[in-house]
Amino acid sequence: MDLALLETPVPVVELDIVERNLRRMQDYCDRAGIALRPHIKTHKIPSLAHRQIELGARGITCQKLGEAEVMADAGIDDILISYPIVGQGKALRLAALARRATMRVSLDNPVALATVSEAGRIGGEIGVLVEFDSGNGRTGVTSVEEVLTLARAARDTDGVRFDGLMNYPVNARTGEILRELLPRLEAEGLKPAIISGGGTPQAFRTHEMAPVTELRVGTYIYNDRMTVAAGHASWEDCAYTVHVTVISRPRPELAIVDAGSKVFSSDPMPAGTGEGHGYFPAYPQAKLAKMSEEHGMVDLSACGERPQIGERLRVIPNHVCPVSNLHDRLAFTKGGVFQGFGAIAARGRSQ
């Protein structure tokens, strides 16, 4: 099938680049002596998770229970949910997962610990990683004392096992915190079996920054404008492009493509790293300047050659994870040749 016959807008994933990206990260982890536990939030596709494990990953990471359920259904049996699980309905679902997979959960508070304990008492012991914040301002306790309190509570709570620590993203502060924290934990017999760190952009510097034993990375499988801007990858390492069609040229310097925020998401680039909502490899000067839900407004004023109505363009998105989440399926290619569609099975599993 000629790719030009695929209806647009359509996400296309080149499997040769995926394979290269997966091997590169696995090689780094092998050299650094770090276990790789890829985050499937980026791809949400069981066959790609299986490939990550075949290449050496220890297991996978999911952000939500619903993602873990899809992956367990596909036979993945070692899952970290890097997210606090709170509430009775979620405890029941976590218990069901614990009956068929090795489950670990990160948390930063006693209410989540009670939920995981309830799940573990029903479904089988669940590992707990205590999350600490190294400046991200998201989840994670903000003091060494709080880590110690939660670690002790996990040790003393039925249904759970204290397995270690979690942090996102790994940075210099992660290392500082661990230097203070680890001796205190060890003094109480709470040496962490796992120190889990995450984040694609700085992944290859993990070993320099902190004594992480497991690495959670997601975006590295596809890459995007952000990981290129961060220096993690080049345009040639971007496996995920969206094919779109020019549907209007209302003015000489403006092209409208058939994809807007419902295809690309509205995630902007981090301040100072680039404007617009995507990169056009065939028209590097074109700027996806503005979007409405189904329209992309492409500023061509800096382009010498300009695309015509009906022309198909490839776009590398700013941030591939939310884009992946917007589509039910994507097209796989290998060496540019269409291989079939893949269902994004864990798409939209935010519960």
Added chain:
Amino acid sequence: MDLALLETPVPVVELDIVERNLRRMQDYCDRAGIALRPHIKTHKIPSLAHRQIELGARGITCQKLGEAEVMADAGIDDILISYPIVGQGKALRLAALARRATMRVSLDNPVALATVSEAGRIGGEIGVLVEFDSGNGRTGVTSVEEVLTLARAARDTDGVRFDGLMNYPVNARTGEILRELLPRLEAEGLKPAIISGGGTPQAFRTHEMAPVTELRVGTYIYNDRMTVAAGHASWEDCAYTVHVTVISRPRPELAIVDAGSKVFSSDPMPAGTGEGHGYFPAYPQAKLAKMSEEHGMVDLSACGERPQIGERLRVIPNHVCPVSNLHDRLAFTKGGVFQGFGAIAARGRSQ
């Protein structure tokens, strides 16, 4: 079923408010002598489209062929696609739709006209609305001469019928353009049967701004922070809320909820109309200040009372249309009582 038993994050639509919003817009159109053709891009749910038609709407508007296919499958037989259709694959699909529904398509260029003509020659005549721009900078021709050229071409092309004009959003400039354009069209025997205008925020002023004969509005069915900010609606008119759970309180002034950009989209408020990504009716001072994919960071620093871990919160999103597109289903309530789930059948139909 107690709403508190629904797993979060979950979109919840209150049908009593939906009914009031639908009747209010239909009443306005009836009084103004304008036909209502609701845009289903907001809800994407066939049962709601049928209710809009039962209350008096002339037909529906879709943005993409894929949405129109879902609606035609559900028995809707009068559809405007307010979007240029370009390409042979799309021509075939449009032809199939024209066999089972009255189809109209808007366009602003000869390539789209050729596509629609091809579809019409195969599937049955298709009405064409020529889109003109009144300052939005999206699709739409930018001169009266171009409208005339396309209208003549539509008249002279097999498989299509020139039905009139389309514009978005209707504003003062729409009226100015029409005052110049209409006599010129009439002089050539091209009086438009339909002048289609759109946009919820200024919908109730349509009759003051331009001689529109059909109104395309989508957001009015649910409303959101943007239509409230625009003065179109009040918080009590917001039918669509997302129920979320507080999963962490890492600092006294910070709550983390279990919903981020994969639940709310990243659409910001228009400049100067409000910060953050949602409104909490029970905590009006709380600000959904930052999001990552599955985390919402709620700034509580201005709140007297503050929500605890495990507490469920209702959130009115900034812009409900992309939020609706992120979820496979939602919960319906009537008078606050759970009525069942509704599939968002045309979600993700961007092709």
